[in-house]
Amino acid sequence: MYAAPAIPPGTVTLDDYEAAARQRLDPRIWAYLAGGGADEVTLAANRAAFAGLRLTGRVLRDLRQAHTRLALFGQAMDHPILLAPVAFHRLVHPDGERATAFGAAAIRATLVVSTQSSTAVEEVAAAGQGPLWFQLYIQHDRPFTEALLRRAEAAGCQAIVLTVDAPVGLRNREQRAGFALPPGVEAVHLRGLPPPPPNRADRAESEVFRGLLDGAPRWADVAWLRRLTRLPLLLKGIMAPDDARRAIEAGADGLIVSNHGGRALDTMPAAIEALPRIAAAVAGRVPVLVDGGIRRGTDVLKAIALGASAVLIGRPYIHGLAVGGPVGLAHVVKILRTELEIAMALTGCATLAEIDRGVFWDEAQ
Numbered sequence: 001m002y003a004a005p006a007i008p009p010g011t012v013t014l015d016d017y018e019a020a021a022r023q024r025l026d027p028r029i030w031a032y033l034a035g036g037g038a039d040e041v042t043l044a045a046n047r048a049a050f051a052g053l054r055l056t057g058r059v060l061r062d063l064r065q066a067h068t069r070l071a072l073f074g075q076a077m078d079h080p081i082l083l084a085p086v087a088f089h090r091l092v093h094p095d096g097e098r099a100t101a102f103g104a105a106a107i108r109a110t111l112v113v114s115t116q117s118s119t120a121v122e123e124v125a126a127a128g129q130g131p132l133w134f135q136l137y138i139q140h141d142r143p144f145t146e147a148l149l150r151r152a153e154a155a156g157c158q159a160i161v162l163t164v165d166a167p168v169g170l171r172n173r174e175q176r177a178g179f180a181l182p183p184g185v186e187a188v189h190l191r192g193l194p195p196p197p198p199n200r201a202d203r204a205e206s207e208v209f210r211g212l213l214d215g216a217p218r219w220a221d222v223a224w225l226r227r228l229t230r231l232p233l234l235l236k237g238i239m240a241p242d243d244a245r246r247a248i249e250a251g252a253d254g255l256i257v258s259n260h261g262g263r264a265l266d267t268m269p270a271a272i273e274a275l276p277r278i279a280a281a282v283a284g285r286v287p288v289l290v291d292g293g294i295r296r297g298t299d300v301l302k303a304i305a306l307g308a309s310a311v312l313i314g315r316p317y318i319h320g321l322a323v324g325g326p327v328g329l330a331h332v333v334k335i336l337r338t339e340l341e342i343a344m345a346l347t348g349c350a351t352l353a354e355i356d357r358g359v360f361w362d363e364a365q
Contacts (some may be wrong), residue, residue: 004312005323005324005325005328006324007020007323007324007327007328007331008020008096008323009321011331012318012335013295013296013335014295014296014319014332014335014336015241015295016092017316017319017323017328017331017332018287018315018316018319020319020322020323021092021299021318021319021320021323022034023321023324024320024323025092026179028128028177028178028179029091029092029179030177030180030261031173031176031179032171032172032174032177032179033091033092034173034315035171035172035173035177035263035320036159036170036171036173036261036263037169037170037171037260037262037264037265037266037268038170038172038261038266039172039230039265039266039267040173040233040261040262040266041083041267042259042265042266042267042268042269043261043262043263043266044262044325045053045261045262045269045273045293046259046261046270046271046272046292046293047293047295048270048293049269049270049272049273050272050294050295050296050298050299050302051358053272053302054348054360054362055298055301055302055343055359055360055361055363056258056347056348056358056359056360057347057348057349057359058346058347058348059348061348061349061350063251063348063350065275065346065348065350066341066345066350067350067351068080068337068340068342068344068349068351068352069340069351069352070309070310070352071288072287072309072310073158073159073232073253073254074156074232075110075131075159076311077108077110077111078108079108079129079333079337079340080300080304080308080309080310080311080340080352081109081111081300081309081310081311081312081313081333081336081337081340082109082110082111082112082133082289082311082312083100083104083109083111083112083312083313083314083333084112084257084261084291084312084313084314085113085114085115085117085135085151085161085163085236085314086114086314086315086317086318087114087117087118087187088116088117088118088121088181088185088273089117089118089318089321090118090119090120090184090185091182091185091221092318092321092322092323093322095119095325096117096118096119096122097113097118097119097123097124097127097296098104098123098127098128099126099127099325099329100124100128100317100319100327100329101124101128101129101130101132102127102128102322102326103294103317103320103321103325103326103327103328103329104130104329104333105128105130105346106326106329106330107330107333107334107337108130108327109130109333110131110132110133110158111124111130111131111132111133112132112133112134112135112161112312113126113133113134113135113152113157114130114133114135115135115136115137115148115187115189115190116137116186116189116190117188117189118186118187118188118247119188120133120187120188120189121151121157121189121247122154122155124155124240125156126167128213130219131158132154132155132156132157132158133157133158133159133160133161133234133282134149134155134157134159134160134161134162135160135161135162135163136148136149136152136160136161136162136225136244136258137163138162138216138217138225138263139190139193139194139215139222140197140215141193141194141215142221142224144192144194146188146228146274149225149228149229151189153229153231157231157253158231158232159231159232159233159234159253160229160231160232160233160234161235161236161256162217162220162222162225162233162234162235162236162240163233163236163237163257163260164217164236164237164238165237165238165239165260165264165265166237166260166263166264167173167213167216167217167257168208168213168265169215169260169264171263178211184262184340196215196284197214197215204284206279207249207284207316219246219250221255222235222247222250222251222252223250226250226252232253232254233240233251233252233253233254234252234254234255234256235247235252235254235255235256236255236256236257236258236288237256237260237264238255238256238257238258238278239257239258239259239268239269239271239278240274240278241272241277241278241280241281242281244278244281244282244283244339245282248282248285248286252310253287254285254286254287254288254291255278255282255286255287255289256288256290256291256312257271257274257275257278257288257289257290257291257292257308258271258290258291258292258312259271259274259292261291261314261315262292262293270292271280271290271291271292271293272292272293272299272302272303272306273279273292275288275290275306275307275308276306276307278307279306279308280307282307285309287309288307288308288309289308289309289310289311290308290309290311290312291312291313291314294311294312294313294316295316295341296336296338297336297337297338297339297341297342297343298339298340298343299311300336300339300343300345301340301343301347301349301355301359302339303359304352304355304361305355305356305357305358305359305360306357307332313332313333313336316332316336317329317332317333319332320332321326337353347359
């Protein structure tokens, strides 16, 4: 169905895919995809923090029944690698999220469709026939938001992911590059969204505090959303233990520890650094997932050891899509899963449930 571009020889890691994608994409699009907030301190920290966690090898374990299967919100998964919500896939592939869904289904990876998708969720569902979740941004018009939720439910999405950490943002790399959406690429789910109320700011006041945040979601909106749907509801963007506890009180079925890929508040800690605190605050009441900086199977193993049930990747699968279409995307996930299996074998873990802090050198007995 999809003609796969030639993947460059020697493309064997996620970093290889990143380098190949950078060569193929317009520099302005690359600035949008790769850039982070402000000075990109958090963007860099997301990756560096994983490198600082050392593993210990274990030998002679019985791995004959080893596997990476898990169940999450009643959904059976072959592996703990999900595809995070990323906007505007048509920036990197002409078939956009349809191609993404095709590749995700082939590798049996759950795709989280973005509110800012460049393809409608109904078309994405029809293209891939694989498991879908839907990422929701609460709009200033709440009835419009509810209608979007109903579309996701009708399309067969199996969970709702409410992103809560980026009501505003500023990415200087993107600004310097002069990025703008090219013709034919838009957030199709937001067609027909009524305009926001007039900005209340005058020339002496802040446009952020007197305009942009007027319609931003609040805790009451989480409880409102919880009442609207029976689907599992996850909050994405949790980095503080108090927020984790409050999210559960508001009805969240799961949490995603995330700093928005380093694209929101700069100088926040890496997501993997925040994960243990969130997991401790949650104390097993709901599943905790994490994204941000995952590039190796050892990163997946470390995240699970620190309390995550599963992980999400964002930029890496977009790199795969840009380089090799659905085949490239599936290859990215396959690389990561294979590396995870190798890491499990070399740390003596036959299942995801056996991965704990004992895999770390500092805590190994």
